[in-house]
Amino acid sequence: MASKDGISKTLYDKLWEAHLVKAREDGSALIYIDRHIVHEVTSPQAFEGLRLAGRTPWRVDSIVATPDHNVPTSVTERASGVAGIEDPVSRIQVQTLDDNCDEFGILEFKINDQRQGIVHVIGPESGACLPGMTIVCGDSHTATNGALGALAHGIGTSEVEHVLATQCLVAKKMKNMLVRVDGKLGVGVTPKDVVLAIIAKIGTAGGTGYAIEFGGQVFRDMSMEGRMTVCNMAIEAGARAGMVAVDDITIDYVKGRTFAPNEAQWDEAVAYWKTLVTDEGAEFDQVVTLSGDEIEPQVSWGTSPEMVVPVGDTVPNPEGEADTTKRSGMARALAYMGLSAGQKITDIHLDRVFIGSCTNSRIEDIRAAAEVARGRKVADSIKEAMVVPGSGIVKAQAEAEGLDKVLVEAGFEWREPGCSMCLAMNADKLGNGEHCASTSNRNFEGRQGYGGRTHLVSPAMAAAAAIAGHFVDVRQWLK
Amino acid sequence: MKAFTQLSGIVAPMDRANVDTDMIIPKNFLKSIKRSGFGKNLFDELRYLDEGQPDQDCSGRPINPEFPLNFPRYQNAQILLARENFGCGSSREHAPWALDDYGFRCVIAPSFADIFYNNCFKNGLLPIELPSSALDSLFQALYDNEGFTLNIDLAAQTVTTPAGQVYTFEVDEFRKHCLLNGLDDIGLTLQEADAIREYEERVKAQRPWLFGATASK
């Protein structure tokens, strides 16, 4: 994007230019990839493709691997490692990842390594993902890492192979969008509510073709983990990449992490990272603004992440929608969800509660859930309420703070780290017709199990729903 | 990727329109961790009389005697004659993988689904579009002549019958170049290997912390 003065650049422009290996005539470009995170589901065929073609990874030290999508999360099934995985397909995938990493000398956090966890959690947590990097992974929520001031996006299996073999991605430059949220969030309003409110406003295709930068006071005040939650769901707004400019919060977060720059390189790195902000005067192709003060806790009622309303509202009426395609989409969603127009959100009763996923499984999320759960009990009508930490390190931290005890005492299950019920590739699934308050990122039909009905919410809202048995405005409990 | 230049091979028929990717390789085989070995399950539901399982040895399964690929005369076919909209359905690359693994190098049809068409080129398979009338004649010749073969010359963009009838076809120049030289997307990028190395050297000097951090841990 050309800026008014021809010099000012957006954060995305800067990241793109810093990684441009070669612009091709057809408008595509070769972009250098600094960090490649690999998991068990989208990598086996990529490794096999490499072998069939007689190729080897271009730069092994750029790769970090971990199994997450279909590792079991129950303590018993997890106890005996890979061999103990009951589902044969899952077991073979995890075993194959181990074999491939061993064969090529790739650093892997194996199933019961404490550093294992969800790809988008372990990257920033270990310092493997840093500000200013290009980061890819074969999962569409890779934009999570954009919170660091990095260019991060998901890729498919053939691209995984391409990056393994060449360290580059063939890409086209996206357009620039700024989503600015000014003001201040109220108590009990979380980053998850912010991103759901953004998606409700711009729609699931609103960001298509754009790289979104999240700016404004709300993001300046937000913790790194909160920024990750927001960037994580950029894809649900249609954007492959979401990012937040570097500031002191970013740098403090990175400091001391295992793979962060060593002391000799630190000052130089920080000086560079501080340039990773959008210049004054840079122009965006599109700007969307929201007021942080007006955002309330959100609950999704339908089968698309844009079908979301504040908790105090009612399920919308399709009849009120002028657009016919949208209207029929809403009607279909209501039928699938077993809800009726006008029903109060707080009257939606739940069968299960899932707190976890790369959107909300970091320590701050667990703390938020535990704070609500402390001294309370999960409602009898809830069949299962589980908390699945995003990594072994999150789990250990939570246990050190005694949060696991608080949660277990309240009647939650405390699980081993993994993607779990986010996509139901392992045994953690919803039954047909069951309603689930979930802190994950997708409420598509069948995402959490055949016929399952997902409501996307924040960790605090999910914990409160578990205790009440239906949705409640968690702000009333936090006063 | 295998280069495709010239091919003289046995032809087999898939005489129906809208053959989708599920028909080419049914969904339950997609959980595999491999991209090879799908050939034995190509057209699984049509080829066998029982329900196939992933990783199963197919040699003892009851075959459907009415399905042409099971006819002795079409064994070792490398060229598939097909009808409209071949390859519609999913975007996964398993369909070309299965065709390739079975031994096909070329599919001739009046039209193809877009994504499948693209995926063929990425996997060393040549999809050729010919007019429906040409397909009608080719199917006829195939049914009339046991051991029917075709000669395909990608450089000349021709399909030639044993009787000397020549059909010409269109193909994008760039895709043709890649296929003739066996260049997949990765091969193409690797032609820029020097530019990638230069970039790395430059960045190593500017931002050294991007390299090697994970190697020692």
Ligand code: SF4
């Ligand atoms: S938690 Fe869900 S969205 Fe995140 S990486 Fe795992 S499967 Fe993908």
